[in-house]
Amino acid sequence: MKRKFTKITLLFLLIGQISFGQGIEAEDPKLKELRVTMREGFDSRFQQLMPTKEEVKMRAAALGFPLSYSLDGERTATLQYFDAQNHPVYFTTMNTGAAQSTGVSALQPGGSMGTNLNGQGLTLGIYDQTRPRLDHVEFQNRMRQIDGSTETISNHATHVAGTMIAAGINPNARGMAFAATGWSFNWDADVSKMNANAYDPVIRPNGHLVSNHSYGFVLGWFRNNAGNWQWAGNTSVSAQEDFRFGFYSSVSQALDALAFSLPHYTIVWAAGNDRNDTGDGSRPPDGPEDTIGPQGVAKNVITVGAVNRVLNYTQPSDVVMSSFSSWGPTDDGRIKPDLVGVGVNVFSAAITNGGAADSYASLSGTSMAAPNVAGALSLLQQLYAQRNANRFMRSSTLKALAIHTAREAGPNPGPDYAFGWGLMNAEAAGVQIMEEDGAARLIREETLRNGETYTYEFISDGSPIRATIAWTDPEGSPSPASLNPRDIKLVNDLDLRIFDDQGREFFPWTLDLSRGALAPASRNQDNIRDNVEQVWIPNPEPRRYTLRVTHKGSLRNGAQEFGLIFTAGVQDASAETLYWIGGASGDWTNPANWSLNRGGAPANRVPGSGTRVIFDQAQALDIRVPANSQAFSLNTFGEQPVRFNLEGNTLEIANGIRLASAATVFTNGGFVLRSDSPNPQQVSFANASFENFFTRVESGSWSFQSVGTLGDLTVSGGQVQVDQNTLTVRALSLQAGAGLSGLSTLIFSGNLDVAQGAMVPAGLTVRYTGADASEYRYAASQAPAALEVQSGELTVLTAPSMGRLRVASGTLRLAQNSLQVGTLETSGTARIDLNANTLRVTAAWNPEGLQSGARISSSTTGLFLFDPYVRLCIGNLAVENVNLQTEAVITLGAGAQIENASGWLAVACEDAVFANFEVNFACVGALTEFTNTSEGNVAAFTWLINDSPVSEQELFTFTFDQTGVFAVTLVAEGAGQQVRFTRNVTIVANSLAQPSIVVNGNLLTSLQPGDAFQWYLNGQPIPGATARSFSADESGTYQVALISGTCNRVSAPTVVLSATGEPELARFGIFVGPNPTRDVLRVQVSNAERGEVQLNLVDMQGRTVRELALRKEGEELQAVIEMPAVNGVYVLVIRMNNAIFTKRIIKN
Incomplete structure (x- = not known):
């Protein structure tokens, strides 16, 4: 039994006597669709990781493993599932100095940054052993047990939760995000619960944005509750x-897939406490390297190691490693842990008296370091949302930010496998968010598609350059169970480089797993392992540089999102930052209204072209902007509205606009956006409104985000990338050489003018929503996919052909000679005025829900060309002075009016005749079927082949004896209408051999086998007769068709005589007599059929004894057949245009 105890286990990472504890932006549509599919199928895909408790219990009993067992330090290991090697997996567990060490205190109320962050409004996930004490005084009713667990209250879970969200009733125990809401879950089926409860901006905006996991597998050596060493490895491997x-x-793999499907959700996992588990000497000790378990190995989680408290960081050696924290690398050489946090003697909430009472305790372990980091990350999301109109970063961007700003730790610059990228530094990360200026400090979220390169150019002033990218990589494939497999798990390999204008290339940090956990990192080669890359240039020359992000090979899913963090001294960045201190109202040009510091003394200067301008006062503002005003960038923040009155002037912006206040109003003037930078400048119009205001882009590249409804937009030069699907403006002018991209729908309510030579996105839908009269000029070579007129009156002066035109309750007035559209959609009180011009529709007309008042008209005669061959019945439509040219049948029904217009049919909809048919088995020698699909009150049919009449039957079959194209015409008559429809039918070669029929009594069987069959009686298909054999119960001529693909091959006719009566031939205009006869038989055919007539006299053995081939040219045909000498019963078979008739003849 002891041997079985040494199998798999997960660790709580509690050590020693004091318990060490381990501890909406635009989205690529294909990725969006993929993520929905991944989330929906996640549980079934990873079902092995989430069995029910009963399933675990039954399997454990069958294999002889305990459901749980005790470890040292009052810890417990609990069986969760069995892995791919049928090995049991056990989970077990692995705080005010922590906030100070990681810089969180600077963000909290009273901190040096003045941000006063506390996590209010955020939801954090706390996954742990059993459950915390929900009513602990530190939680103040902010903790919820979402999974309903009623298990024993856990001191470890309470301590972890306190580190994240404790209110600070005991000031020394205040959590990182002390006003946030905590959602608690036990660790059973954790990945399933994470999938069901994590944040997504669309499907679950109230889900947990960050989750902490201070537990892991029991791995390698561990001590049992008696203090003796045991080993948890799998000896078969x-x-x-x-x-x-x-x-x-x-x-x-499951964690990586989960993170990929929920790109804003950040998963934080404790690295483990296995580094110095020495064992009993029977096997090598664990560590110090390669001691992180599978959860911490996942690419897309943030894995956290533990260090001692740092009171005053001045240099890397101030960060002292704990005695227990697990180190990397991963088997494929990736950098883990990602970060370190304080995990030694962390003071936090605890329990006493079995969970019945509150307490506090100091614990150690990566269990304590992880929630320290998770809480800090949540505050960074809160700060970012405050500065970016309530949008959260993607988890990859947050990871890049945390790594970019981490405090250097370890013996060498750069990352290592012990400290990762360094000590979490929330203060520096907060500064990056607060001071992001679009030039020297960047936080960017980008998408790289196959074959693309992202670039950012800048001129260094000689200060250090640091750039970091991170991306949520698609999940990798696990290797077969083996020791230290080196196959790389990175799927989409992005590459970050910086080049100077002399061609020198600067590489990212890279580690060599063969050199040890603390070996120095290099900066002279490609990184082929990590989904984080950082380029650091400590002493750059003052010159031009280009940052590039590329990719190797073909990207899985066709695209890869990434976050970019950039910090450098940049010559073309803002020269200064000025804060508004002028009170509730004031003049932009008053020097006393500006300060160099937030809330500071007057700077006695006004903004210029190099000034970053910030409005962040805690009161409503009303700012007057006079003539010739300029700024490098305009920024508004806070919970109070800001109003700008430009008094008929313009405000020139060189770098960007970020509006994140409760509301920002611009009136009476306009922006002039002018930039000579090669990089896209960010413009965020969140919560902004515009009154009598325009935006004019004159030069540069501009990225518009969070745009509600703009006023007038003019792009006279440069490029505008819209990072959302829809852009709404009052009016748009896009001039030659200017570009507009990124959007799929453009909504306007005034005039639209897109000049020839302007660049617009393919597939664009343009929607007019005006109330009055507006004009539409669209001369760009890239035509819109659709124009929609929702209201008002729009005059089309210039428009290319387009895929779709929709006119709802508005008026479209055509002022060019002709307009061609694929599909016309009309609804409501749609009005189309052709103005003596031509509208052509080539694909379809969908006249749905027309109401009284809808009309198509023209001042003088207009022309409506309609190419599709369809039957339409349209009510509530008035047509005036518009002639219709079409082969279609368009009937104006109830509520419709026709005035001075031709081509429109004015009959009851149900009486309108529409001729149509379908063709099957168009092959030589086949029984080609022509299926009538005509509509309306049809009384008579006539079929013609190459203008020769061949049949008057509704269902028509014909056998072609040669390949070629044949004009088949159906004439449908009824209700005083005669409608012809001709279709060119291509007859192709036929590889099928002609089948023959074996007769056994009345059982007919195809001699040849085949894929499918169809039996015919007198040339008409017998419904349901699709087997190889058929029982013939009535007289007539039978044939079988052998079917394969789009061809069939029909047999020669076989005559069957039954006891039932024959059809009366007279009603088909066929007269045969005398019968019985002695010497001759006379046949007379009097009907409208024309063409070949075949007469065959067949004896009772199926042999043809007489045969005549005739041609009927007129109304009547007569023939005489000489009877054989032998008396008896014969069958006369008459074939006319694939119609077959039979008559029993007696010879005496």
Whole structure:
């Protein structure tokens, strides 16, 4: 039994006597669709990781494993599932100095940054052993047990939760995000609960944005509750080392898939406490390297190691490693842990008296470091949302930010496998958010598609350059169970480089896993392993540089989102930052209204072209902007509205606009956006409104985000990229050489003018929503996919052909000679005025829901050309002075009016005759079927082939004896109408052999086998007769068709005589006599049929004894057949245009 105890286990990472604890922006549509599919199928895909408790209990009993067992330090290991090697997996567990060490205190109320962040409004996920004490005084009713767990209250879970959200009733125990809401879950089926409860901006905007996981597998050596060493490895894989250290398993894969499907959700996992588990000497000790378990190995989680408290950071050596924290690398050499946090002697909420009472305790472990970091990350999201109109960063951007701003730790510059990228530094990350200026400090979220390159150019002033990218990589594939497999788990390999204007290339940090956990990182080669890359240039020359992000090979899913963080001294950045201190109202040009610091003394200067301008006062503002005003960038923040009155003037902006206040109003003037930078400048119009206001883009590249409804937009030069699907403006002028991209729908209510030579996106829908009369000029070579007129009156002066035109309750007035559209959609009180011009529709007309008042008209005669061959019945439509030219049948029904217009049919909709047919088996020698699909009150049919009449039957079959194109015409008559429809039918070669019929009594069987069959009686298909054999119960001529693909091959006719009566031939105009006869038989055919007539006299053995081939040219045909000498019963078979008739003849 003891041997079985040494199998798999997850660790709470509590150590020693004091318990060490481990501890909406635009989205690529294909990625969006993929993520929905991944989330919906996640549980079924990773079902092995989330069995029910009953399933675990039954399997454990069958295999002889305990459901749980005790470890040292009052910890418990609990069986969760069995892995791919049928090995049991056990989970077990692995705080005010922590806030100070990681810089969080600077963000909290009273901190140096003045941001007063507390996590209010955020929801954080806390996954742990059993459940915390929900009514602990520190939680103040902000903790909820979402999964309904009623298990024993856990001191560990309470401590972890306190580190994240404790209110600070005991000031020394205040959590990182002390006003946030905590959602608690036990660790059973954790990945399923994470999938069901994590944040998504669309499907779950109230889900947990960050989750903490201070537990992991029991790995390698561990002490049992008696203090003795035991080993948890799988000896079938390795008898010396637990192969799961550093191993990318199905759990790692599940976490990566989950993170990929929820791109804003950040998962924080404790690295583990296995580094110095020495064991009993029977096997090598764990560590110090390669001691992180499969959850921490996942690419897309933030894995956190533990260090001692740092009171005053001045240099890397101030960060002292704990004695227990697990180190990397992963088996494929990736950098883990990602970050370190304080995890030694962390003071936080706890329990006493079995969970019945509140307490506090100091615990150590990566269990304590992880929530320290998770809480800090949540505050960074809160700050970012405040500065970006309530939008959260993607988790990859947050990860890049945390790594970019981490405090250097370890013996060498750059990352290592012990400290990762360094000590979490929330203060520096907060500064990056607060001071992001679009030039020297960047936070960018981008998408790289196959074959693309992202670039950012800048001129260095000689200050250090640091750039970091991170991306949520698609999940990798686990290797077969083995010790230290080196196959790389990175799927989409992005590459970050910086080049100077001399061609020198600067590489990202890279680690060599063969050199040890603390070996120096290099900056002279490609990084092919990590989904984080950072380029650091400590002493750059003052010159021009280009940052590039590219990719290797073909990107899985065709695109990869990434976050970019950039910090440098940049010559073309803002020269200064000025804060508004002028009170509730004031003049932009008053020097006393500006300060160099937030709330500081007057700077006695006004903004210029190099000034970053910030309005962030805690009161409503009303700012007057006089003539010739300029700014490098305009920024508004806070919970109070800001109003700008430009008094008929313009405000020139060189770098960007970020509006994140409760409301920003611009009136009586306009922006002039003018930039000579090669980089896109960011413009965020969140919560902005415009009154009598325009935006004019004259030069540069501009990225518009969070745009509600703009006033007038003019793009006279440069490019505008819209990072959302829809852009709404009052009016748009896009001039030659200017570009507009990114959007799929443009909504306007005034005039629209797109000049020849302007660049617009393919597939654009243009929608007019005006109330009055407006004009439409669209001369760009890239035609819009659709024009929609929702209201008002729009005059089309210039428009190319387009795929779709929709006119709802508005008026479209055509002022060019002709307009061609694919599909015309009309609804409501749609009005189309052709103005003596021509409208042509080539694909379809959908006249849905027309109401009284809808009309198509013209001042003098207009022309409506309609190409599709369809039957339409349209009510509530008035047509005046518009002639219709079409082969279609368009009937104006109830409520319709026709005045001075030709081509429109004015009959009851149900009486309108529409001729049509379908063709099957168009092959030589086949029985080609012509299926009538005509509509309306049809009384008679006539079929013609190459203008020769061949049949008057509704269902018509014909056998063609040669390939070629044949004009088949159907004439449908009824209700005083005669409608012809001709279709060119191509007859192709036929590889099928002609079948023959074996007769056995009345059972007919095809001699040849085949894929499918169809039986015919007198040339007409027998419904349901599709087997190889058929029982013939009535007299007539039978044939079988052998079917394969789009061809069939029909047999020669076989005559069957039954006891039932024959059809009366006279009603078909066929007269045969005398019968019985002695010597001759006379046949007379009097009907409208024309063409070939075949007469065959067949004896009772199926042999043809007489045959005549005739041609009927007129109304009547007569023939005489000489009877054979032998008396008996014969059958006369008459074939006319594929119609077959039979008559029993007696010879005496």
